[in-house]
Structures are given as C-alpha cells and as structure tokens.
Amino acid sequence: MRLRHSLFTRRQFLDGLLGGWLGGxxxxxxxxxxxxxxxxxxxxxxxxxxxxxxxxxDEGEVKNFAWGSKPGLLKKTSAGEFIAFVGVCxxxxxxxxxxxxQKKFYCACHKGWYDENGxxxxxxxxKPLRRLAVTTEGETLIIKPEGAA
Amino acid sequence: xxxxxxxxxxxxxxxxxxxxxxxxxxxKHKPIPQNRQTPWMYTGSxxxxxxxxxxxxxxxxxxxxxxxxxxANKSVGEIMTKVPLGWVIRSVHSWSATFMIAVVFIHLLxxxxxxxxxxxxEITWMSGVLLLIFTLAFGFxxxxxxxxxxxxAATKVGTDIPRSxxxxxxxxxxxxRGGEDITGDTLSRFFSFHVSxxxxxxxxxxxxxxxxIQKLGMSLPVGADEEVEARRVIPFWxxxxxxxxxxxxxxxxxxxxxxxxxxxxxxxxxxxxxxxxEGIKPEWYFLFLFQTLKLFxxxxxxxxxxxVAVLLIVLGVGLFFFLPLIDNRPEGRKGKIxxxxxxxxxxxxxxxxxxxxxxxxxxxxxxxxxxxxxxKESTGVWxxxxxxxxxIAVLIYLLRxxxxxxxxxxxxxxxxxxxx
Numbered sequence: 355m356r357l358r359h360s361l362f363t364r365r366q367f368l369d370g371l372l373g374g375w376l377g378g379x380x381x382x383x384x385x386x387x388x389x390x391x392x393x394x395x396x397x398x399x400x401x402x403x404x405x406x407x408x409x410x411x412d413e414g415e416v417k418n419f420a421w422g423s424k425p426g427l428l429k430k431t432s433a434g435e436f437i438a439f440v441g442v443c444x445x446x447x448x449x450x451x452x453x454x455x456q457k458k459f460y461c462a463c464h465k466g467w468y469d470e471n472g473x474x475x476x477x478x479x480x481k482p483l484r485r486l487a488v489t490t491e492g493e494t495l496i497i498k499p500e501g502a503a
Numbered sequence: 504x505x506x507x508x509x510x511x512x513x514x515x516x517x518x519x520x521x522x523x524x525x526x527x528x529x530x531k532h533k534p535i536p537q538n539r540q541t542p543w544m545y546t547g548s549x550x551x552x553x554x555x556x557x558x559x560x561x562x563x564x565x566x567x568x569x570x571x572x573x574x575a576n577k578s579v580g581e582i583m584t585k586v587p588l589g590w591v592i593r594s595v596h597s598w599s600a601t602f603m604i605a606v607v608f609i610h611l612l613x614x615x616x617x618x619x620x621x622x623x624x625e626i627t628w629m630s631g632v633l634l635l636i637f638t639l640a641f642g643f644x645x646x647x648x649x650x651x652x653x654x655x656a657a658t659k660v661g662t663d664i665p666r667s668x669x670x671x672x673x674x675x676x677x678x679x680r681g682g683e684d685i686t687g688d689t690l691s692r693f694f695s696f697h698v699s700x701x702x703x704x705x706x707x708x709x710x711x712x713x714x715x716i717q718k719l720g721m722s723l724p725v726g727a728d729e730e731v732e733a734r735r736v737i738p739f740w741x742x743x744x745x746x747x748x749x750x751x752x753x754x755x756x757x758x759x760x761x762x763x764x765x766x767x768x769x770x771x772x773x774x775x776x777x778x779x780x781e782g783i784k785p786e787w788y789f790l791f792l793f794q795t796l797k798l799f800x801x802x803x804x805x806x807x808x809x810x811v812a813v814l815l816i817v818l819g820v821g822l823f824f825f826l827p828l829i830d831n832r833p834e835g836r837k838g839k840i841x842x843x844x845x846x847x848x849x850x851x852x853x854x855x856x857x858x859x860x861x862x863x864x865x866x867x868x869x870x871x872x873x874x875x876x877x878x879k880e881s882t883g884v885w886x887x888x889x890x891x892x893x894x895i896a897v898l899i900y901l902l903r904x905x906x907x908x909x910x911x912x913x914x915x916x917x918x919x920x921x922x923x
Contacts, residue, residue, distance in 0.1 A: 365908065368901065368904055368905060368908065369905075371901055372898070372901045372902070372905060375894060375897055375898055375901060376898065378894060379891070379894040379895070379898065382887070382890055382891060382894060383755075383891075385887075386588045386591060386592070386887070387559075387563065387592075389587045389588050390563055390586060390587060390588050390589060390592050391563065391566065393585075393586055393587055394587065
C-alpha cells in the first residue's frame with residue numbers, strides 16, 4: 355500500500371529523534387553513576403580460621419566468626435563434625451542467636467525459630483539459615499559458600 | 504481513550520494545578536538580543552550546568568567520604584581505588600570545579616567590560632559578586648577535604664589570613680578553624696560548610712540573581728539602538744535553548760574527557776605536626792592572591808605587611824561589590840577607565856599566577872595515582888568516551904536542524920500569539 359501522505363511531519367520526526375537521542379545520552383551517563391552508587395557485593399570467597407580456636411568446642415556448641423560483614427556461626431555437631439551457617443535470619447536480615455539449652459537458633463526481631471540444623475521450624479522465617487561448607491586442611495578450617503569448589 | 508489521549512489529559516490536569524504554561528509562555532516571550540555580546544550570555548547557563556554537575560557528583564562522593572581525622576584521607580583513597588569508577592567521579596568533581604570557576608571569571612569579566620551591571624542591574628551584579636565569593640569558598644573548603652599535606656598547608660595559610668584584619672580578624676580565624684589550630688574539628692566544620700552551609704547560601708543568592716535576570720531582561724550593548732535591537736531578538740524558548748544545548752553538550756564532553764585523561768592524585772594523609780612541604784601552592788584561582796601576599800614586606804610603617812595586604816584585598820572586594828554605584832554614569836557613556844581596570848586586573852592576575860608557578864613544587868611521595876583498575880575498565884572507559892562524543896556529534900547535528908527550523912518558524916511569525 356502506498357500512502358499519499360506521511361504519517362508524521364518532519365518536525366515530529368526531528369523532535370522524536372532529538373528526544374530519543376538525548377534520552378540515550380542520559381542513559382549512557384547514568385551507567386557510571388549507577389556503577390558508583392551500587393558497588394559490587396563483596397562476599398568473601400573463603401574464610402580461614404585456625405583450628406586450635408575451635409577444636410575445643412563441645413559437641414553442640416556454637417562459636418561466632420566473621421563472614422565478611424555478616425556474623426558466621428560455626429557449630430560442632432553431635433557427630434563431632436563442623437557445620438557453619440550465615441547467622442542472619444532469612445526473614446528480615448536480623449542477626450540470630452543460638453540458644454544452647456533449647457538447641458535452637460532464635461531471631462529476636464520477629465520471633466523466628468530454627469532447629470539445631472538451621473531448619474526454620476516456627477515463626478515467620480521462610481527458609482532455613484544459609485549453610486556454608488566447612489573443610490579442614492591441616493590446622494586450618496576453610497569456610498566457603500556452599501557449592502563453591 | 505488511547506494512550507496519547509490519556510497522557511494529554513494527565514498533562515492538562517497537572518498544568519491546571521502547576522501553571523506550567525504560564526512559565527512556558529513567559530519563556531517563549533523572553534527576548535534574547537542577537538548582537539556582538541550574545542556569545543557571553545552562554546556563560547551564565549554554563550555555570551549553572553557545572554554547578555548542577557557539582558551537586559550531583561558531590562552527593563555521590565559524600566556517600567563514601569568520611570570527614571574525620573583518621574578516615575578522611577583513607578576514604579578518598581578508597582573512592583579512588585575501590586569504589587567502581589570512583590576515580591572518575593572524583594575527577595569530574597574536581598575538574599568541574601575548575602571549569603566552573605574559570606567560567607565564573609569569564610562571566611564576571613564580560614559583565615564588567617560590557618557594563619551590563621549599570622542601572623537597573625546593580626543588584627544583579629551584587630548578587631553575582633556574592634555568588635563569586637560563595638563559589639571561591641566552595642573551592643577553598645573542598646580543597647581541605649582530601650586531607651593530604653598540600654591541602655592542610657593551604658588551609659593553614661588560608662584560615663590564618665583573616666587574623667590580619669584588625670579587631671574581628673582573630674575571631675574570624677577561630678570561626679573558620681573551630682579553635683586556635685587546625686584539628687579534626689576544622690575538617691568537620693569545612694565539610695559542613697562545603698555540603699550544607701555554602702549550598703544554601705549559594706542557592707539563595709542564585710535565586711535572587713536568576714529572578715532579577717528574568718525581571719529585568721537581557722542587557723543591550725552600551726549605546727545600542729533599542730529599536731534596531733528589538734527587531735533582531737529571538738525567543739528564549741525554543742530558539743535560544745537549542746543553541747545553549749549545543750554549548751552544554753560540548754562542555755559535558757570536554758569535562759568528561761579531561762576528567763578521564765587527567766584525574767587528580769592524592770598525597771598521603773596530612774600530619775598535623777609535620778613541617779610544611781616545599782613549594783606549597785593553593786588552587787590556581789587563588790594563586791594571584793597568594794603571590795600578592797608574598798610580595799608584602801614584614802612591616803609597612805606601623806602595621807605588619809599582612810595587615811596592609813589583607814586590608815587592600817578587602818578594600819578591593821568592597822569596591823568591586825559596589826562597582827555599579829561607583830560607575831553610575833548615564834547609560835550611553837562607554838566607561839573606558841572601568842574597562843581599562845578590568846584588563847589591568849586580568850594582566851595582574853595572569854602575571855602573578857605565572858610568577859607564582861615559577862617556584863617548582865616538590866613532587867610528593869606515596870601518591871595514589873588514579874586510573875582504570877584493570878584492562879576491562881580502561882577499555883570500557885575509552886569505549887564510553889567514544890560513545891559520548893558520537894552521541895554529542897549526532898545531537899549537535901540534530902540541534903542545528905532544530906535551530907534552522909525554529910528560526911524559520913519564528914521569522915514567519917508562527918510563534919507570535921496573535922497569528923496563531
């Protein structure tokens with residue numbers, strides 16, 4: 355089909371092109387600004403802990419360590435193995451506490467409960483506590499995100 | 504109702520309440536004279552653009568900057584090395600300050616030489632002098648914030664200068680430093696001045712300045728024939744705005760290019776007990792005052808040399824502020840002496856600055872030199888620069904087409920309300 359008239363005028367075309375291009379330039383300039391404002395997450399690739407500090411833990415006992423800027427919780431299971439969690443409630447990011455007498459993790463913000471394996475059992479938490487992988491190499495405990503090689 | 508119709512209705516609803524069309528009508532009828540002094544009119548809006556960039560990048564830097572003795576230098580170092588593209592943002596802030604002050608001087612000298620400050624624009628000039636003072640104060644307070652040896656020495660000298668003013672001087676120094684000496688309190692105070700006191704002062708003066716420009720309209724050259732000039736005007740919106748757009752784009756491009764190529768460095772943290780480094784210098788816009796102070800002997804008659812120098816500078820600023828009241832001749836007079844003084848000032852400032860630069864400054868050890876962190880970032884930065892300039896080139900082409908179009912429409916009377 356051949357149109358007898360253009361659907362829009364030269365003026366509209368020029369305005370659209372100018373506005374669009376200005377918008378494009380604005381987006382281009384916005385990119386470094388957003389990069390600056392949102393720095394990349396700096397989760398540690400791994401955390402090394404001296405085994406001597408944690409070897410004396412009783413079974414079922416929990417000790418804190420720093421997982422980047424979050425609290426990490428290292429626990430010795432009844433089988434004598436080490437397991438580790440990120441000690442942050444999966445509900446709204448509060449730090450959790452371990453209550454040894456009840457063998458539960460507890461978040462005071464909204465009364466969230468996790469069992470001794472970090473599984474959410476009551477209250478608002480939607481997910482279990484995040485597990486971290488623990489390996490022992492000589493006299494060092496190596497803690498990595500789960501799934502990392 | 505389709506989308507265009509809905510958008511139009513929403514706009515009408517807003518316009519009904521905000522009165523945007525009143526403002527637009529005013530801008531459509533604001534005449535911009537076209538004559539030999541028109542090019543200087545771009546400097547005002549250019550300053551505004553650089554100020555906007557300063558506000559934006561300043562807010563961003565304040566996200567990561569920590570104004571304490573222990574952390575100030577460290578946090579600037581982190582901005583330059585750890586925060587993504589932090590070195591570019593700091594460089595843009597630093598260079599935009601330089602560009603802004605340079606254009607402020609050009610703006611001021613143009614108004615001075617063209618005598619645009621004459622009746623009825625005396626208060627526009629005075630508010631402009633206030634804006635100049637606030638702008639220089641921004642530069643002075645901002646210079647301390649990175650807290651390296653150079654900035655400490657410059658601030659020590661700068662805040663000691665008021666002391667030479669009789670009676671109120673010692674109080675002034677104390678006010679600036681937050682005590683007898685420069686301490687962490689000075690840093691907090693300068694940060695507070697830089698990010699809250701001065702912006703408020705500057706915005707207030709700016710509001711008065713811009714209001715008066717709208718109220719009084721653009722000035723005409725001395726002795727111009729008003730009727731001839733009235734036939735040559737173009738409207739501010741849209742004809743002049745498209746022209747300003749070109750100037751803005753070129754300077755945005757220049758600013759980003761210079762900022763990427765020549766990022767400022769950072770010396771190691773200032774030591775309050777260390778001797779002043781060799782060959783200290785203030786920022787380039789204070790060099791001529793710095794050199795002036797060096798010239799005065801220790802004692803002149805009954806006063807110290809400093810007192811005389813500082814009183815002369817204060818007198819100079821005072822005369823400058825009241826220039827429209829001093830040169831209150833009829834509008835037709837050219838005012839050759841005043842023009843001569845302007846050129847004398849330029850020559851004086853340039854000679855003094857160049858002289859001051861003759862003293863070599865010792866390169867500082869342990870500098871953090873800013874730059875791309877890795878090959879990916881450096882490639883990205885150059886691609887980004889190329890993209891910016893390509894966009895700017897296309898936009899300038901489009902803007903020139905729009906200028907031709909709107910000028911033609913204006914000339915055939917399309918914009919005048921009685922013919923629509």
